[in-house]
Amino acid sequence: MKQAIEQQFQALQDQICLALQTIDGKGKFVQDIWQREGGGGGRSRVMCNGEVIEKGGVNFSAVFGEPPEKMLVALQLEQADFFATGVSIVLHPQSPMVPIIHMNVRYFEMSNGVWWFGGGIDLTPHYVVPEQAAWFHWQLKKVCDQHDSSYYQTFKQWADDYFYIKHRQETRGVGGIFFDHLNTQKTGKTQPQLFDFVLSVGRAFVPIYAHLVELNRHIPFGEREKKWQQLRRGRYVEFNLVWDKGTKFGLDTDGRTESILMSMPPQAHWEYNFTPPAESPEAATLTWLKRGIDWINLLPLRSAVEQT
């Protein structure tokens, strides 16, 4: 089974990279194959200075061997081999009008028989367009509903809680879905059923992002919007380096730094105590960066979304 998962994840990386190159129209992914000393390795693929994507990483890895000490402690195990495979994506667009997107699917297995899936998709618009955020959540709900009617609500709330920048009291973006440690015990599903769900999430990524890019890529912008984009990228950096468990764990356990930090934006900006003017689009965006927004039932957005 783990071979099948690894192969499918690898194929997913291929499909996504090809599709993103088509969407971008100019940028090409450059591949970096790396090996892990303790076992396994990966294929990091990075696009720089595309037409749409300023810096984007699509990373595949499949690693195995003795787990780092911290992992054994966390799992309360004395000794066991592990296997982990996944695809991880962060895209930083050129235009501040196009949202940043993140997608991840992963599978983890221990030699003692413990296994689980994790993953999710979440969106970080520099400028929140509520109709688009609602549409995005609607797409995720459709994917989830095909597998279990409880998934969307559970995983949406999980994303709200996970992608939260505590020291700013802001969410990273408009959320999405996040899930981890999904196994039979926790979900009542078989391993193939859960794999099927995770693949659906991975395959939903391209059409969702393609639509959001198409809606926003031709919107004009100027210096003001670029500055705001860089300030929001600063928040993205803060979340990833201070709060993101995956990033911290990777850096703490001698993961491959350049692959882990592919998620960093090309440029970020910090300005002491920056506050956008009242009633500006920037201030409006901040009002949407809250946990617990019920995007699916946000009237009158719902009727607009249902027509799409």
Added chain:
Amino acid sequence: MKQAIEQQFQALQDQICLALQTIDGKGKFVQDIWQREGGGGGRSRVMCNGEVIEKGGVNFSAVFGEPPEKMLVALQLEQADFFATGVSIVLHPQSPMVPIIHMNVRYFEMSNGVWWFGGGIDLTPHYVVPEQAAWFHWQLKKVCDQHDSSYYQTFKQWADDYFYIKHRQETRGVGGIFFDHLNTQKTGKTQPQLFDFVLSVGRAFVPIYAHLVELNRHIPFGEREKKWQQLRRGRYVEFNLVWDKGTKFGLDTDGRTESILMSMPPQAHWEYNFTPPAESPEAATLTWLKRGIDWINLLPLRSAVEQT
């Protein structure tokens, strides 16, 4: 005693800000007075877009009250009030030829009688000039030697270990001195003696930085050096957000975010797998970002330094 410390730290902030304005010649500090809900507050002072300093923060704070839960756990105490005061500085210069500098002095006291001093100065040149790094360490040694002949070696090594970016296997810069939890038990010194040492460190900051600014501020640079500066600022961000205990503790315990993150650079840049060309000044700099360099005895630098 704690009132005296608070007052002297406040005076130190005043002196440093005035001196930095003189050095800069154009930029002015803007003050932000803030209060902490649980007790105390601070004066954050920020200079933006000066002639020399692109973004600099000189923060004073004196806070007291019930400690955050995490602090009690760390100190193995069930209940106690705390008092903490300090001055904290990070200066990001406009020119990549001028180093970033950080200085901090702090005093901490618990209602159960426990107290300590902490602090240090460290230097982060975008381009390491070994003679200047040696001169910098020589100045710190002179300050330390006035108080105890063992201080420099101990605190220099502490800085090497503290300002280490583990996931990059690089030091943040050329180090300096770092010390924490200094009390009578640990050092054999009285509280006034330790306070005297800490004030010496605080007062050494301006003449040291003034000299380094003067040496480098008129060196011409171009796009290449600006890009390298922003990449090194990216590393500064990585250290502060991933490894700096003070930053993490502050963000984790609802400290004042904007004051804690005054240390962030105005602009930072990340490029996947960036490697400077062999034998470039950038590559040379990387060879100096190692722990354990004996700057004081680095011949033939020593003779050059001793003449200054």
